[in-house]
Amino acid sequence: MTPDAAGSWDELAARVRMCTACPELTVTRTQVVPGVAPPGVEVLIVGEAPGAREDEAGVPFVGRAGQLLDSLLEEVGLPRDRVAVTNVLKCRPPSNRKPRRLEVERCRPWLRAQIAVLDPVLILALGGTAAEWFAGASARVAMLRAQPLDYEGRALIVSYHPSAAIRFGPRGMPLAALREDLARAAELLESLRRGAR
Ligand code: SF4
Numbered sequence: 046m047t048p049d050a051a052g053s054w055d056e057l058a059a060r061v062r063m064c065t066a067c068p069e070l071t072v073t074r075t076q077v078v079p080g081v082a083p084p085g086v087e088v089l090i091v092g093e094a095p096g097a098r099e100d101e102a103g104v105p106f107v108g109r110a111g112q113l114l115d116s117l118l119e120e121v122g123l124p125r126d127r128v129a130v131t132n133v134l135k136c137r138p139p140s141n142r143k144p145r146r147l148e149v150e151r152c153r154p155w156l157r158a159q160i161a162v163l164d165p166v167l168i169l170a171l172g173g174t175a176a177e178w179f180a181g182a183s184a185r186v187a188m189l190r191a192q193p194l195d196y197e198g199r200a201l202i203v204s205y206h207p208s209a210a211i212r213f214g215p216r217g218m219p220l221a222a223l224r225e226d227l228a229r230a231a232e233l234l235e236s237l238r239r240g241a242r
Pocket of ligand 1: 065066068135
C-alpha cells in the first residue's frame, strides 16, 4: 500500500487500513484507525495515536479524552461533525506507550497524504507528539501554543492533548490552555474565511 495523495479521504483510509509497515503494531492492534473526515470540513485535528477505546471503535478521540474534546469543540462552535480527526500514528501502541520515532517516520507519509487530500485551512496539533510532527523534534507545546504557526501554507495551532487536560484535572493549566487555544482556532478560522471572501 502506498501513501500517495490521489483519490478521496475514504480511498486513502482504505489503503491505510492495509498498512503493515510497523511489524509490532500490526500484531498488537485490533484495527487501523485512519481517521474521520466529514465532507467539506476545513479543520483537521491531529492527536498522538489511538488508545484502547479508539483501537476498539476504529475512530479517533472516542474515549474520555475524546468526550472532553467534543464538549470543548461544541463550546467554541466547532462541533465534531465540522472537523476531521486523525492521529500521527494510525495504530495503537501496546499498553498506550509513546509512539517510537521509527513508527512516526513510517506513518508520516500517511498523514502527509491525508493533509494533501483534505486540504484543510487550519490544522490543530494536540499534544507533544503532534507538535513534534509539525514543528520538529525540539517542539514543545508550552512554547508553541501562544501564536498561530504556518505549516506549508496552512494555519497551524498547537495545544495540549485532551488526555493531558484530564490528567491535570479541571483546575489544571492544560485544560484552560486547550479551551483558550480552541477558541483561538475558531476565531482564526472565522477570520481566514472573511479574508477569503
Ligand atoms: S502505525 Fe502507520 S505506518 Fe505503522 S502499521 Fe500503522 S498505519 Fe502503518
